[in-house]
Amino acid sequence: MHTDSIQWQIEVDKKEIAYIVSIFDGYENLAVVRTLDASSGLIELLVSPDYLEDTRKLIDALSKEIPIRLLNLT
Numbered sequence: 001m002h003t004d005s006i007q008w009q010i011e012v013d014k015k016e017i018a019y020i021v022s023i024f025d026g027y028e029n030l031a032v033v034r035t036l037d038a039s040s041g042l043i044e045l046l047v048s049p050d051y052l053e054d055t056r057k058l059i060d061a062l063s064k065e066i067p068i069r070l071l072n073l074t
Contacts, residue, residue, distance in 0.1 A: 005032075005046040009072040010059070014041040016066050023062065031055050042071075 008031075012020060020043065021033045032046040047055045062068060 004049065006049060006052060007072070008045040008047060008055075008059075008070065009036070010043050010045060011069040011071055012041045012043065012066060014038055017041060017043060019066070020062065023058070027054075027058065030058065 017035055017038060021035075024031055024033045024045070029048065030051045031048070034044045034046065036042040036044050045055065045059075059068060059070075
């Protein structure tokens with residue numbers, strides 16, 4: 001099991017932040033969502049390396065519902 005998280009910065013419409021947080025809350029341990037700048041819709045996902053592929057699939061599914069711009073996947 002890995003211990004370091006991977007940080008992804010994502011830009012969404014600011015009105016979608018609460019929706020994304022609630023989705024990730026429903027998938028415990030997948031990723032932690034932090035709001036970096038609510039006014040611009042900038043959020044950060046702290047992803048466990050053990051759930052990287054599952055998180056990627058969830059972001060792909062969400063991007064079919066709402067516009068998501070991936071800024072930084074490290």
